[in-house]
Amino acid sequence: MEKRKLAFIGAGNMSRSLIAGLIQSGYPASAIMASNPSRGKLDQLANDFGIHTSQDNDQAAAWAEVIVLAVKPQMMAGMLSDISNVDSTLSGKLLISIAAGMSVARLTELSGQTRIIRTMPNTPSLVGLGMTGLYAGATVAQTDRDYAELLMQAVGKTLWVAAEDGINQVTAAAGSAPAYFFLFMQAMAEQAVRFGLNETDARLLVQQTALGAANMVAANPDVSLSELRAQVTSKGGTTAQAIEHFQAQGLEQLVADAMTAALLRARELETQL
Numbered sequence: 001m002e003k004r005k006l007a008f009i010g011a012g013n014m015s016r017s018l019i020a021g022l023i024q025s026g027y028p029a030s031a032i033m034a035s036n037p038s039r040g041k042l043d044q045l046a047n048d049f050g051i052h053t054s055q056d057n058d059q060a061a062a063w064a065e066v067i068v069l070a071v072k073p074q075m076m077a078g079m080l081s082d083i084s085n086v087d088s089t090l091s092g093k094l095l096i097s098i099a100a101g102m103s104v105a106r107l108t109e110l111s112g113q114t115r116i117i118r119t120m121p122n123t124p125s126l127v128g129l130g131m132t133g134l135y136a137g138a139t140v141a142q143t144d145r146d147y148a149e150l151l152m153q154a155v156g157k158t159l160w161v162a163a164e165d166g167i168n169q170v171t172a173a174a175g176s177a178p179a180y181f182f183l184f185m186q187a188m189a190e191q192a193v194r195f196g197l198n199e200t201d202a203r204l205l206v207q208q209t210a211l212g213a214a215n216m217v218a219a220n221p222d223v224s225l226s227e228l229r230a231q232v233t234s235k236g237g238t239t240a241q242a243i244e245h246f247q248a249q250g251l252e253q254l255v256a257d258a259m260t261a262a263l264l265r266a267r268e269l270e271t272q273l
């Protein structure tokens with residue numbers, strides 16, 4: 001892929017995940033810069049990955065050919081209006097937003113730019129196993145779409161959505177979703193400790209089982225998720241007891257409601273920011 005000069009404005013968790021994944025995939029550190037108001041996270045990124053850093057967003061934006069907008073949604077308006085001489089600093093550059101709940105129309109309004117791709121990555125990008133949704137309006141050039149897709153493919157898998165609300169759906173199903181699995185794993189590990197296992201062993205059991213289950217799903221694209229579950233569930237056995245308990249307590253509805261809450265929050269942010 002092209003190694004365009006890439007600046008991350010906002011050096012938080014998601015930028016770190018993307019930068020780590022990109023460096024691991026061979027994107028040159030000399031073609032990456034991150035900017036952030038405080039030095040702490042910048043120093044860590046410089047030490048760990050050898051990228052350029054700056055406390056000055058203008059400097060990062062002026063240096064870059066592509067700018068990743070990676071501040072919290074609530075900070076986006078202030079950040080973009082603070083980039084001085086918005087026209088000359090951002091003019092003509094490709095902007096890739098990773099923010100939840102910021103529409104392309106709003107980003108255009110705030111930046112004065114139309115060369116914008118809206119994405120929704122997730123933190124497993126850190127280990128090259130990210131899942132990123134992408135959306136671009138009709139005017140965005142194919143070369144820019146290709147660049148953004150290859151950038152995100154360097155840290156995982158990608159999915160284009162045809163309508164912009166698809167990004168909100170990706171947010172609920174993938175962007176936020178590592179946290180759902182972490183919560184589930186945490187609850188499992190805590191219960192294993194209550195059974196009497198030590199924390200290290202409990203974590204190993206949960207971690208290896210989650211990894212194995214995810215790999216089985218990926219390795220068997222023609223086998224449904226319910227069939228994979230059935231293969232573990234012996235009639236009258238132990239798994240059936242656990243699954244019956246989950247279903248009697250409404251696990252499926254709980255998951256549906258939680259994902260809907262994430263989707264509605266993404267849509268709500270779009271109307272507020």
Ligand SMILES: NC(=O)C1=CN([C@@H]2O[C@H](COP(=O)(O)OP(=O)(O)OC[C@H]3O[C@@H](n4cnc5c(N)ncnc54)[C@H](O)[C@@H]3O)[C@@H](O)[C@H]2O)C=CC1
Binds near residue numbers: 012037070075100121
């Ligand atoms: N954390 C995640 O799993 C995901 C986050 N996102 C999106 O990524 C964006 C960043 O999220 P996180 O990395 O989690 O947040 P974070 O809070 O870890 O990082 C945001 C960073 O922006 C910096 N910042 C604040 N104001 C700034 C300014 N004016 N100029 C430059 N930097 C500024 C903060 O100091 C902080 O280091 C958000 O818009 C979020 O919706 C998207 C997908 C997943």
Ligand SMILES: O=C(O)[C@@H]1CCC=N1
Binds near residue numbers: 175176
């Ligand atoms: O919680 C959030 O709003 C962001 C977007 C997806 C993951 N983290």
